Amino acid sequence: MRVVAAMSGGVDSAVAAARMVDAGHEVVGVHLALSQSAATLRESARGCCTIEDAGDARRVADKVGIPFYVWDMAQRFKEDVVEDFVAEYTAGRTPNPCLRCNERIKFAALLDKAIALGFDAVATGHYAQIVEGPRGRELHRAVDMAKDQSYVLGVLDADQLARSFFPLGDTTKPQIREEAAARGFSVAKKPDSHDICFIADGDTKGWLTRRLGEQPGDIVDTDGTVVGRHEGAFAYTVGQRRGLGLKVPREDGAKRYVVDVQPKTNTVVVGTADLLGIDVVVGEHARWCGEAPVGELRVGAQLRAHGQEFAATAVAEGDRVVVRLDERARGVAPGQSVVLYDGTRVVGSATITVTDRGLPVAQ
Amino acid sequence: MWRGAYACPVLDQVYLDHAATTPTRPEVIAAIAEQLAVGGNASSLHTAGRAARRVVEESREAIAAALGCGPSEVIFTSGGTESDNLAIKGTWWHRHGEDEQRRRLIVGATEHHAVLDAVEHLVNHEGATVDWIDVDPLGRSDPAQVRSLIEQDPDSVALVSLMWANNEVGTVQPVAEIASVAREHGIPMHTDAVQAIGQVPVDFAASGADLLTASAHKFGGPQGCGVLLARRDAALTPLTHGGGQERQLRSGTLDAAGIRGMALAATVAIGSLEEEQEKLSALRDKLIRGALDLGLDIEVTGAHQVGDVTTRLPGNAHLRVPGCDGDSLLYLLDAAGIECSTGSACQAGVPQPSHVLLAMGISEDDARGALRLTLGHTSTDADVAAFLDALPAAVERARRARSASRSSGSRGAAARSGR
Numbered sequence: 001m002r003v004v005a006a007m008s009g010g011v012d013s014a015v016a017a018a019r020m021v022d023a024g025h026e027v028v029g030v031h032l033a034l035s036q037s038a039a040t041l042r043e044s045a046r047g048c049c050t051i052e053d054a055g056d057a058r059r060v061a062d063k064v065g066i067p068f069y070v071w072d073m074a075q076r077f078k079e080d081v082v083e084d085f086v087a088e089y090t091a092g093r094t095p096n097p098c099l100r101c102n103e104r105i106k107f108a109a110l111l112d113k114a115i116a117l118g119f120d121a122v123a124t125g126h127y128a129q130i131v132e133g134p135r136g137r138e139l140h141r142a143v144d145m146a147k148d149q150s151y152v153l154g155v156l157d158a159d160q161l162a163r164s165f166f167p168l169g170d171t172t173k174p175q176i177r178e179e180a181a182a183r184g185f186s187v188a189k190k191p192d193s194h195d196i197c198f199i200a201d202g203d204t205k206g207w208l209t210r211r212l213g214e215q216p217g218d219i220v221d222t223d224g225t226v227v228g229r230h231e232g233a234f235a236y237t238v239g240q241r242r243g244l245g246l247k248v249p250r251e252d253g254a255k256r257y258v259v260d261v262q263p264k265t266n267t268v269v270v271g272t273a274d275l276l277g278i279d280v281v282v283g284e285h286a287r288w289c290g291e292a293p294v295g296e297l298r299v300g301a302q303l304r305a306h307g308q309e310f311a312a313t314a315v316a317e318g319d320r321v322v323v324r325l326d327e328r329a330r331g332v333a334p335g336q337s338v339v340l341y342d343g344t345r346v347v348g349s350a351t352i353t354v355t356d357r358g359l360p361v362a363q
Numbered sequence: 364m365w366r367g368a369y370a371c372p373v374l375d376q377v378y379l380d381h382a383a384t385t386p387t388r389p390e391v392i393a394a395i396a397e398q399l400a401v402g403g404n405a406s407s408l409h410t411a412g413r414a415a416r417r418v419v420e421e422s423r424e425a426i427a428a429a430l431g432c433g434p435s436e437v438i439f440t441s442g443g444t445e446s447d448n449l450a451i452k453g454t455w456w457h458r459h460g461e462d463e464q465r466r467r468l469i470v471g472a473t474e475h476h477a478v479l480d481a482v483e484h485l486v487n488h489e490g491a492t493v494d495w496i497d498v499d500p501l502g503r504s505d506p507a508q509v510r511s512l513i514e515q516d517p518d519s520v521a522l523v524s525l526m527w528a529n530n531e532v533g534t535v536q537p538v539a540e541i542a543s544v545a546r547e548h549g550i551p552m553h554t555d556a557v558q559a560i561g562q563v564p565v566d567f568a569a570s571g572a573d574l575l576t577a578s579a580h581k582f583g584g585p586q587g588c589g590v591l592l593a594r595r596d597a598a599l600t601p602l603t604h605g606g607g608q609e610r611q612l613r614s615g616t617l618d619a620a621g622i623r624g625m626a627l628a629a630t631v632a633i634g635s636l637e638e639e640q641e642k643l644s645a646l647r648d649k650l651i652r653g654a655l656d657l658g659l660d661i662e663v664t665g666a667h668q669v670g671d672v673t674t675r676l677p678g679n680a681h682l683r684v685p686g687c688d689g690d691s692l693l694y695l696l697d698a699a700g701i702e703c704s705t706g707s708a709c710q711a712g713v714p715q716p717s718h719v720l721l722a723m724g725i726s727e728d729d730a731r732g733a734l735r736l737t738l739g740h741t742s743t744d745a746d747v748a749a750f751l752d753a754l755p756a757a758v759e760r761a762r763r764a765r766s767a768s769r770s771s772g773s774r775g776a777a778a779r780s781g782r
Binding site for chain 2: 028067069113115116117118
């Protein structure tokens with residue numbers, strides 16, 4: 001097959017590209033320029049769109065012996081990922097930009113362009129596995145559970161999966177590093193990128209505040225008592241404990257967490273840990289790998305990236321899915337995805353809109 | 364990685380990017396190799412040093428003869444970018460240092476980044492101001508505008524800089540006319556002639572310019588080697604300090620081998636200029652005509668008349684393909700064995716709409732489908748034919764790719780997410 005290997009400049013996509021070549025595919029390396037100002041050198045281990053990263057990717061492509069190009073997707077990235085990120089926080093939700101990037105850039109804009117240019121598929125360095133099952137291609141968790149990225153790929157539909165390769169899913173990260181070293185890649189020891197690539201210093205709150213301006217408001221207790229001030233409700237996430245700056249301690253000394261973010265009144269509500277426990281999750285824009293299930297479905301539900309899996313029962317209702325957890329989960333933030341598993345297989349995903357505690361949900 | 368006709372004859376890629384770099388002539392490679400084997404530091408006083416110095420000085424004389432200047436006006440540099448920087452910053456520093464009110468630079472809007480970014484640096488960090496010389500839709504500047512800009516306040520002008528010929532669209536500028544306007548007011552004039560040498564006659568003395576930039580690898584010499592021609596009375600502050608070579612303007616051990624290769628390349632290129640112009644313009648005309656006749660709505664950028672070697676570089680063809688992204692075309696043509704460019708290369712490899720095309724009044728959208736084909740001393744009819752053969756399929760595919768990656772809703776990014 002003719003395959004575009006998306007090459008970030010990191011060790012994972014480097015080995016993925018090399019493995020695609022080894023497998024006999026005709027491979028072209030493509031580095032996505034996603035930053036509007038690419039002319040910056042790396043400031044930290046984060047990020048994947050500096051000149052240095054493009055250079056690292058280019059050197060790997062040279063070594064593997066494949067053509068290499070930089071494709072500019074900065075405008076699409078800005079519109080579909082960065083602005084979406086800001087809009088979601090503004091609406092009091094907690095988005096996952098990596099998932100959004102997979103959904104709209106890597107397996108949409110990039111894949112579409114590649115196909116139009118005559119390629120058959122895109123290969124990435126994501127840790128996940130594609131298995132040919134009885135009902136077509138299935139997405140499964142990676143062998144290396146610590147690196148598993150099936151959660152941020154759960155949004156892919158069958159058509160996208162059919163045109164994707166994840167050559168690293170059967171290998172652990174330390175083995176990938178060893179393989180990269182054995183292949184003589186300069187990036188073998190390059191630190192993992194983490195957090196959000198377009199927030200170079202990792203300070204999401206500061207970044208959002210620079211974008212949106214300070215919007216001072218109240219932090220209130222669940223009974224409405226003002227217990228502190230904030231510089232913008234958009235910067236808070238349900239389940240957050242650090243950085244609240246509360247001056248007045250509770251009488252019982254219990255720790256307080258963000259339990260709700262109310263963008264309309266610019267209010268952050270804090271409460272004790274027990275208020276964070278929820279056992280019902282409603283997701284919208286549900287996507288099923290294959291047919292939508294009829295009736296109740298026993299699943300494992302993952303509620304955030306690298307989060308634990310909760311045993312649950314899911315019911316599909318058109319575009320929505322209602323997931324009842326067997327036990328309570330803490331700090332589930334609207335805007336994140338709920339990804340449903342059957343064993344290691346992804347069965348579906350949805351964007352969390354409502355979380356609740358054991359209340360009956362309208363059927 | 365570039366594969367030239369001499370460097371790697373096994374791979375027969377069609378090379379249509381001579382404005383980026385043109386293959387080093389075989390006799391030049393031999394001369395460089397020979398000189399590298401000889402060695403010697405041209406600043407040393409002993410026999411080996413004198414021998415190297417002699418090679419450098421003979422090369423200086425050969426370059427002076429080829430470009431119409433005196434040998435003492437030749438300053439060896441590392442190439443076009445350094446020469447442009449030395450000309451612009453060196454002149455500004457000197458003239459602004461002499462008289463503080465001289466802070467204004469009058470500069471072409473379609474200059475190479477080596478000029479633009481040097482100017483931008485002076486504006487952003489050293490208090491310079493800039494007035495841009497516009498271009499018409501064919502890329503040509505008007506001497507009357509330069510006159511009017513100067514005459515607003517002649518005493519405030521530090522330097523005028525206008526390229527001899529544009530690297531993207533090949534438009535030849537009225538350098539001599541503008542130099543004479545500058546001269547009337549005693550203002551120095553710099554011209555970046557990197558693309559012009561070996562394509563059109565360049566005579567430094569006759570041009571009336573005070574400073575001229577040239578780069579060896581654009582006319583068959585080695586990369587990393589260039590000259591700044593500077594009139595004896597041109598006053599410059601050096602960028603680098605050290606051993607005081609090159610009139611104290613460009614310290615650093617002279618690259619005798621590269622200089623020898625550059626001089627030989629200049630002699631050969633200028634010696635065969637007339638035949639080369641005839642050959643290149645015939646190929647260019649065939650290429651442009653052929654592309655326009657494909658029925659793909661392709662447009663040619665800038666002035667094009669058959670046989671013209673004075674208003675457009677004979678080796679430059681610049682096409683705009685509506686509905687395509689230049690980088691898609693570049694990939695598809697590369698995969699089909701054709702090497703060309705979207706315009707000016709850029710460090711991160713990220714295509715931006717060309718400032719040259721925008722200055723010519725071409726819309727940002729139209730500018731994205733730019734394709735630059737440039738011919739040189741190794742070009743043949745077969746190269747042009749291969750390009751014209753490969754173009755229709757590439758255009759068809761690139762158009763599909765653009766509609767695919769542009770519309771958010773195509774395969775349903777928006778529809779898919781439902782938000």
